[in-house]
Amino acid sequence: MNDTLQDYLDTFCTAYLDDILIYSKTRDEHIHHVHLVLEKLRDAGLFAKLSKCEFAVPETKFLGIIVGQDGLRMDPDKVKTIVNWETPTCVTDVQAFIGFANFYWRFIKDFSKIITPLVNLTKKSIQFKWDTTCELSFNALKKAFTTAPVLRPFDWNKEVILETDASDYVSAGVLSQYDDNGVLHPVAFFSKKHSATECNYEIYDKELLAIIRCFEEWRPELEGTPSPIKVITDHRNLEYFMTTKLLNHQQAHWSEFLSCFNFKIVYRPGKQGAKPDALTRRSEDLPKEGDERLLHQSQTVLKKENLELAPDNSSVTLNVTTRA
Numbered sequence: 547m548n549d550t551l552q553d554y555l556d557t558f559c560t561a562y563l564d565d566i567l568i569y570s571k572t573r574d575e576h577i578h579h580v581h582l583v584l585e586k587l588r589d590a591g592l593f594a595k596l597s598k599c600e601f602a603v604p605e606t607k608f609l610g611i612i613v614g615q616d617g618l619r620m621d622p623d624k625v626k627t628i629v630n631w632e633t634p635t636c637v638t639d640v641q642a643f644i645g646f647a648n649f650y651w652r653f654i655k656d657f658s659k660i661i662t663p664l665v666n667l668t669k670k671s672i673q674f675k676w677d678t679t680c681e682l683s684f685n686a687l688k689k690a691f692t693t694a695p696v697l698r699p700f701d702w703n704k705e706v707i708l709e710t711d712a713s714d715y716v717s718a719g720v721l722s723q724y725d726d727n728g729v730l731h732p733v734a735f736f737s738k739k740h741s742a743t744e745c746n747y748e749i750y751d752k753e754l755l756a757i758i759r760c761f762e763e764w765r766p767e768l769e770g771t772p773s774p775i776k777v778i779t780d781h782r783n784l785e786y787f788m789t790t791k792l793l794n795h796q797q798a799h800w801s802e803f804l805s806c807f808n809f810k811i812v813y814r815p816g817k818q819g820a821k822p823d824a825l826t827r828r829s830e831d832l833p834k835e836g837d838e839r840l841l842h843q844s845q846t847v848l849k850k851e852n853l854e855l856a857p858d859n860s861s862v863t864l865n866v867t868t869r870a
Contacts, residue, residue, distance in 0.1 A: 550590045551583065559583055562702070563770050566594075567608045576602055609766050611699055624734035625692035627718070632830040633684065637674055639829050640667050646824035647687050650732070653696040660686050691732070698723065698731040700767045706775045708768075708809075710756040711822035712749075715740050717756035718825035721764055736763045737825040750783035751797070756822075758800050761807055768807055775809035780823070782813055 547561045555561065558579045559568045568583055570576035580601060587594060600606050605614025612619045622629075634640045644664055651657040663683045666672055690696055701723055707730065710719040718737035722730050738759055740752070747755065757777055761768055768775055793801060 550586055550592065554579075554582060554586070562609055562766075565609060565766065567606070567613065569613075573602060609700065609702075621734075625697065627735040627737045627825060628688055628691050631688060631828065633676065633681065634667075635676070635829060637668055640664050642824045642827050643684070643687075644668070646821060647691075649821050650691060650696050652729075653731075654687070654690045660690075691735075696732065698725065698733055700733050702767075702771070705773055706768065706771055707778065708757075708760055708764075708775055709778045709822050710753070710760055711780060711826050712740075712752040712756040713823075713826035714752075715745060716826040716828075716831045717752065717759050718822040719756060719760035719763075720821045720825075721760070721767070732821075733767075734764060735825065736760055737822075737828075737831070739831050749781070750787065753779060753781045753783050754787065754797075754800060757811075758803060761804070768809075771808055773808070775807060777809050777811045778814050779811060780814055784811060784813075 547564065547566070548555065551559060551561055551566070558570055558575075559566060561567070566583065568576065568579050570579050584594065605612055607613075607621055612621055631643070634643060644661065647657075647661060651661075654660065660683055663679045667674055667676075667680065700721075704723045707722045707724075708719060709722070710717070712718075716737055716739055719735075720732055721734045721736075722732050724730050736759070740747075740755075744752070744755060757779070787797075
């Protein structure tokens with residue numbers, strides 16, 4: 547793509563893989579620039595899919611960043627996992643949030659002062675009571691996590707760190723990069739509840755699902771990275787996939803999808819890191835009574851009426867009714 551558009555790059559357009567951004571000062575100038583780019587694509591035998599194009603818009607999403615007349619800002623989708631973090635309702639919820647917050651204390655001014663009301667809630671001698679002071683502390687920290695200097699825009703020239711985790715009901719990940727001083731900053735956060743079917747996956751499938759989902763969520767940033775993405779997980783269960791196996795349909799699909807990325811998986815014990823772990827253990831994501839994720843966990847395959855006891859030395863007959 548860079549070879550095709552080399553005459554226009556950094557003049558009025560930029561490109562990364564198959565994503566092209568055209569920027570102009572006026573509408574007439576923009577129309578002219580769009581024509582020039584489309585002509586170059588046509589001459590190279592390339593075509594733009596209309597449904598994936600935007601023309602003459604004041605701002606647009608490009609590689610995970612909102613680009614507009616007022617400059618650059620973070621894509622809200624990258625931080626919605628944190629922004630939508632529900633108010634803790636018990637000590638366990640508060641402990642999970644504090645565990646997550648402790649990873650970023652060095653970036654937040656007056657961190658100890660801000661988090662004190664939440665820490666106090668975890669003390670055995672204090673009755674759990676969520677008040678205005680706790681709410682202010684909770685919201686102040688959420689805002690700090692999702693703005694500079696904690697959160698940084700993605701830099702394609704720097705090493706990518708992807709930390710993932712999966713619990714029984716949720717998979718999550720944190721995308722991070724080191725700054726020029728060697729300090730690790732988050733770029734984006736992600737979490738998603740498992741479907742009823744996914745809740746019944748084996749643990750190694752759940753851990754791999756967490757990686758798959760993060761690659762899907764951040765594909766524009768992660769596909770085509772110049773250096774291997776370091777995927778950090780706290781489960782050795784992924785070693786299951788290190789040997790040749792007869793894959794089921796879902797695993798074969800995952801294998802094909804992962805071939806699009808340059809990555810290596812690094813094992814790290816859970817006690818050494820808990821950023822995505824905290825995102826998978828929020829009570830708001832756990833199934834409540836009546837949730838379909840619980841309904842399908844325990845089922846009887848064969849009922850008593852399906853089994854006819856046979857006399858000695860004779861075969862056993864199973865009376866099984868099948869549905870078309």
